[in-house]
Amino acid sequence: MTDTLLPTLADAATLLDGEPIAEVAPAARRTRQARVAWGSHVVTVGGDAPVRVQAMTNTDTVQVIETAIQVKELALAGSELVRITVNTPEAAAAVPHIRDQLDRMGIDVPLVGDFHYNGHRLLTEYPACAEALSKYRINPGNVGRGEKGDRQFAQMVEVACRYDKPVRIGVNWGSLDQELLKALMDANAKRSQPWELKQIMYEALVRSAIDSAQSARDVGLDPNQILLSCKMSAVQDLIAVYRGLARRCDYALHLGLTEAGMGTKGTVASAAALSVLLQEGIGDTIRVSLTPQPGEARTQEVVVALEILQSLGLRHFNPSVTACPGCGRTTSTVFQDLTKQIDDFLRSQMPVWRERFPGVEGMKVAVMGCIVNGPGESKHADIGISLPGTGEAPSAPVYIDGERVLTLRGDNIAGEFQAIVEQYIERRYGAATAAH
Numbered sequence: 001m002t003d004t005l006l007p008t009l010a011d012a013a014t015l016l017d018g019e020p021i022a023e024v025a026p027a028a029r030r031t032r033q034a035r036v037a038w039g040s041h042v043v044t045v046g047g048d049a050p051v052r053v054q055a056m057t058n059t060d061t062v063q064v065i066e067t068a069i070q071v072k073e074l075a076l077a078g079s080e081l082v083r084i085t086v087n088t089p090e091a092a093a094a095v096p097h098i099r100d101q102l103d104r105m106g107i108d109v110p111l112v113g114d115f116h117y118n119g120h121r122l123l124t125e126y127p128a129c130a131e132a133l134s135k136y137r138i139n140p141g142n143v144g145r146g147e148k149g150d151r152q153f154a155q156m157v158e159v160a161c162r163y164d165k166p167v168r169i170g171v172n173w174g175s176l177d178q179e180l181l182k183a184l185m186d187a188n189a190k191r192s193q194p195w196e197l198k199q200i201m202y203e204a205l206v207r208s209a210i211d212s213a214q215s216a217r218d219v220g221l222d223p224n225q226i227l228l229s230c231k232m233s234a235v236q237d238l239i240a241v242y243r244g245l246a247r248r249c250d251y252a253l254h255l256g257l258t259e260a261g262m263g264t265k266g267t268v269a270s271a272a273a274l275s276v277l278l279q280e281g282i283g284d285t286i287r288v289s290l291t292p293q294p295g296e297a298r299t300q301e302v303v304v305a306l307e308i309l310q311s312l313g314l315r316h317f318n319p320s321v322t323a324c325p326g327c328g329r330t331t332s333t334v335f336q337d338l339t340k341q342i343d344d345f346l347r348s349q350m351p352v353w354r355e356r357f358p359g360v361e362g363m364k365v366a367v368m369g370c371i372v373n374g375p376g377e378s379k380h381a382d383i384g385i386s387l388p389g390t391g392e393a394p395s396a397p398v399y400i401d402g403e404r405v406l407t408l409r410g411d412n413i414a415g416e417f418q419a420i421v422e423q424y425i426e427r428r429y430g431a432a433t434a435a436h
């Protein structure tokens with residue numbers, strides 16, 4: 001390999017003669033669009049809709065108030081669809097009451113029912129439940145075997161057709177259709193060059209989803225009202241399967257790494273898997289399946305999902321705070337404290353600001369620890385502060401829209417900077433509201 005000699009700066013005429021480095025952005029999505037409706041509200045999924053965030057409760061659905069409160073928390077955190085377990089007659093009977101409670105609390109979020117094994121019975125025997133839910137999740141791996149399974153699957157889809165509900169056909173690695181898997185294994189044994197075992201598993205997942213979607217269409221379900229998912233627990237497997245799924249169908253896809261795990265592991269694994277696929281234009285809704293740490297709020301899975309979409313530039317939910325990691329040039333913790341204070345402040349204000357200051361979610365704030373990258377990064381942000389590193393003069397220049405506008409000194413830099421951020425938001429984003 002030979003090095004390419006770049007022209008020197010003195011050679012201005014030829015400085016930009018090469019190919020520019022291409023910008024990157026997530027590829028466009030090209031799926032059908034489902035309508036998830038309740039009352040007079042509709043959330044569209046797929047097609048030109050933004051990638052939606054979903055979450056799932058971990059309360060006992062029979063506990064109406066407890067479940068409604070958790071749905072509310074998840075919705076306020078940013079979940080646009082919330083799934084609840086519907087596993088018993090008592091749970092099915094509770095569903096309409098949960099919907100009523102949410103309506104009374106003014107929580108505009110659709111409820112998705114998660115059915116396994118007995119969904120055919122619950123949906124047919126509890127019509128109020130079938131009606132109150134806005135979408136059904138069916139796992140084709142556990143609807144029953146053979147003809148009985150086909151009949152039970154059809155029963156659930158008939159209910160979806162009757163009430164015009166979309167259905168997610170959600171295949172899981174852990175509950176794969178064993179008959180289909182056996183048939184594929186038998187077919188593989190007859191091949192002169194058999195596929196790898198993993199490739200057979202991938203094929204079984206994708207086929208189970210697509211064949212079930214065809215069965216649902218045969219029953220009469222509108223193809224736009226079908227969503228698919230093939231969840232797996234290993235990052236590379238998930239990427240492989242979703243690429244295959246996206247190549248073979250145009251249904252809206254729900255994306256998630258199942259059983260991602262707890263804390264940092266679950267967060268990083270989900271971000272790694274989902275980011276690769278979302279960048280390729282694959283995925284119309286996402287869920288981050290985090291196991292909550294003891295005492296951790298269920299809403300953490302929503303926080304992570306929002307951050308994944310915002311990091312990729314797919315959506316903006318909260319102003320972003322750029323902060324340096326700190327190093328030996330700044331031994332003080334001032335910039336850490338200030339970063340946390342500003343971040344907490346912006347997040348806490350967003351439920352109000354979203355209405356009052358349209359566009360504020362796209363704002364960029366920089367909090368930097370010293371002069372090395374502080375001024376440069378602050379100039380790239382809408383508003384930024386460069387704090388003094390060790391040995392630097394005890395002053396903190398503030399930059400607004402790329403210009404240095406003032407310098408803060410003294411003991412209350414944090415408080416003064418927060419006030420400046422508030423004034424900036426009022427001035428820049430308040431104008432849009434005032435004009436209406």
Ligand code: SF4
Pocket residue numbers: 324325326327328329330368369370371372373374389
């Ligand atoms: S901006 Fe300064 S303090 Fe922050 S990481 Fe860079 S060199 Fe270290």
